[in-house]
Amino acid sequence: MGPLSGIRVIEIASLAPAPFGCMILADLGADVLRIDRADQCGPAARQPTDPLVRGRRSIGLNLKDPAAIDVLLQLAEGADVLVEGFRPGVAERLGFGPQVCAERNPRLIFARMTGWGQDGPLSPTAGHDIDYIAISGALSMVGRAGESPVPPVNLIGDFGGGGMLLALGILAALVERAGSGLGQVVDAAMVDGSALLTSFVYGLLSTGVWQDRRGTNLLDGGAPFYDTYATADGQYMAVGALEPQFYAALLRGLELTDAGLPGQHDRQRWPELRQRFAETFSRRTRAEWERVFAGTDACVSPVLGLAEAPEHPHAVARDAFVSVAGVTQPAPAPRFGRTAAGQPAAPPRPGADTDAVLADLGLSADDIAGLRARGVIG
Numbered sequence: 001m002g003p004l005s006g007i008r009v010i011e012i013a014s015l016a017p018a019p020f021g022c023m024i025l026a027d028l029g030a031d032v033l034r035i036d037r038a039d040q041c042g043p044a045a046r047q048p049t050d051p052l053v054r055g056r057r058s059i060g061l062n063l064k065d066p067a068a069i070d071v072l073l074q075l076a077e078g079a080d081v082l083v084e085g086f087r088p089g090v091a092e093r094l095g096f097g098p099q100v101c102a103e104r105n106p107r108l109i110f111a112r113m114t115g116w117g118q119d120g121p122l123s124p125t126a127g128h129d130i131d132y133i134a135i136s137g138a139l140s141m142v143g144r145a146g147e148s149p150v151p152p153v154n155l156i157g158d159f160g161g162g163g164m165l166l167a168l169g170i171l172a173a174l175v176e177r178a179g180s181g182l183g184q185v186v187d188a189a190m191v192d193g194s195a196l197l198t199s200f201v202y203g204l205l206s207t208g209v210w211q212d213r214r215g216t217n218l219l220d221g222g223a224p225f226y227d228t229y230a231t232a233d234g235q236y237m238a239v240g241a242l243e244p245q246f247y248a249a250l251l252r253g254l255e256l257t258d259a260g261l262p263g264q265h266d267r268q269r270w271p272e273l274r275q276r277f278a279e280t281f282s283r284r285t286r287a288e289w290e291r292v293f294a295g296t297d298a299c300v301s302p303v304l305g306l307a308e309a310p311e312h313p314h315a316v317a318r319d320a321f322v323s324v325a326g327v328t329q330p331a332p333a334p335r336f337g338r339t340a341a342g343q344p345a346a347p348p349r350p351g352a353d354t355d356a357v358l359a360d361l362g363l364s365a366d367d368i369a370g371l372r373a374r375g376v377i378g
Helices: 017-027 066-077 090-094 098-104 129-136 155-180 190-196 199-207 244-254 267-281 286-293 313-317 354-360 365-373
Strands: 008-012 031-037 056-061 081-084 109-114 185-189 226-230 236-240 300-302 321-324 327-330
Touching (some): 008 017, 008 066, 017 031, 017 081, 017 109, 081 155, 109 155, 226 267, 286 300
Parallel strands (some): 008 081, 031 056, 081 109, 109 185
Antiparallel strands (some): 226 236, 236 300
């Protein structure tokens, strides 16, 4: 099921961004075969529950063994996409770089997920989400004025600028291949992707609408009408009343329409406006404010915790969350009218499909047993 039904993907197991990109492909119907480490397979291997690994099959290979690389290349011959997240040059040293794979399968899309990209002075060095978004400029925008930048979890680098961009690049390469008949390398880098997410800010910066100082702009917590406010019960409400008509609805809900407040865009008096909003929100509970703003265009919403979000009536109505292997998690997205994605399958136990996959390649039971005895497979 799903629009990618029939697309075969090989995923070399890694952390965060590449699994997220492959999760998206699997959610949309691709047949994703995950290459797990052989030494992490077997009866003692714990059954995973990580949503990032859902919807896959798994085979265990020791990629340091040339015999395992031969198996991987045989798999690549019948695949549409291969995804790896090693540092630049590692796949080549192991023996399955893009050129080797292209010789076996010219239609193969070889997708590479890294933090710094395949070239540049930082490409061979280690890093994490926070480093990539620091260099790209994205981190500088997150936080209160006059305070340190705040790491936005790892959503910008690993997921938005990493795995999501990886999936987009793969899909674009698949579309191009339909015309050319040839695969290509997709170089997806978190430093590039997180920079790409800031594109609109550069446009505002060029016109003087945006200041290169966090916590002072319309969308970074600088504006009192685009921020969060504590309620009487220690919860929070999010306010996004940017446009005049929405701002007017906000004031009506807060009963501040005739309170003699400063003008909405009087930046010099924003601190005064923020204080009035904070005092007003603190007088009622979150549930009370939800009732006040329900059905209005004030753009005011409750700030829900991770345990609460799946229970919100809108999420329930849209089936926005599903339970897979006993774990509540976001459902596949986006939605498709004709080729809807199905319920994601549970994450596979590492190496669970090794024998079946190798048998499909034509290996006999004795061949498989021999590879296992030598530590080539899990």
